[in-house]
Amino acid sequence: MTPVELSRAVLHAVRCAVDDGELSVTVPERVVVSEPGPGGCGDFATTVALQLARPAGQPPRRVAEILRGRLVGAEGVRDVVVTGAGFLNISLEDQVDPVAGLVREIREKGARYGHGDALAGQVVALRVPYEVRAEVVADAVVRLVAAQGGRATVEHGEPANLRPVPAPEDPAPLGADAAQWALLHPAPHDRPRITADHLVQREGNPLFRVRYAHARVRSVSRNAGRLGFAAEPGPSGGTKTALFTPLADHPRILAGAAIHRAPDRLARHLVTVADAVLPLLPSVLPVGEEKPSAAHRARLALAEAAGTVLAGGLSLLGIDAPEHL
Structure with missing residues (x-):
């Protein structure tokens, strides 16, 4: 189960x-x-x-x-x-091993893990002002609503029902991905920061951590292939990994982000997933003369499940999930 x-x-x-x-x-x-x-x-x-x-x-x-x-x-x-x-x-x-069961579910559903029917058959009418952040948020909400079985329409003008705090300046110089993140990661009532901090490759940058975690998972998968073993969901040994809860929460987060027109919820959730998977990665591959074991295969499957969630979530936000970083 x-x-x-x-x-x-x-x-x-x-x-x-x-x-x-x-x-x-x-x-x-x-x-x-x-x-x-x-x-x-x-x-x-x-x-x-x-x-x-x-x-x-x-x-x-x-x-x-x-x-x-x-x-x-x-x-x-x-x-x-x-x-x-x-x-x-x-x-x-x-x-029943809940971790292995969850990993199997994510592997089966792929990028559609977390998609549901919370808004099945509903049409969500978005009315936004002519402003770049409102446009970007509306675009993300359209994808989130579709992932929950609904359909969103976007119109411009007043009265607006989707009006996040406007961007203080043009985010285009940050580049497509960083600009998207800068406008979507803050809560709608918070003023977005349009600064070069979104471009720095260090732990203090949440966007970097999310994209780096995905790239590291992909790198670990490639290296496992070179060592001759592949991911295989297996017993967790009765120990709940810190990664289990954010992965299990993903469907709820996606539904809430769609229902409340809040892509910032998804953005912050991806940071949580990234911060949980990064400490797992050093233990995925055998060390030295160690041979790949069932535990290595199970940890690889868990890491790849997190990578799937990160890639799917970034896609819904309109951000690229890099294979290399």
């Missing part, structure tokens, strides 16, 4: 509880599952019971117990434990 599948299972439990009259709430569009926090247990946890408690007019732990009863019998779920104020901690069947 992948995180997306588990999220759907939790959502199904909520819907069934509502249909049977145990909960009187509006069923949310989606449920977030993540790694258990301090005091938690199992493979995943969700705060959905705490979120539904107030509208349901019931204590969070009571809501959690209602949902627990429906989740325990779900396919692929071994146990569900309620902790704290009402956190649902979910353990999957022993033979």
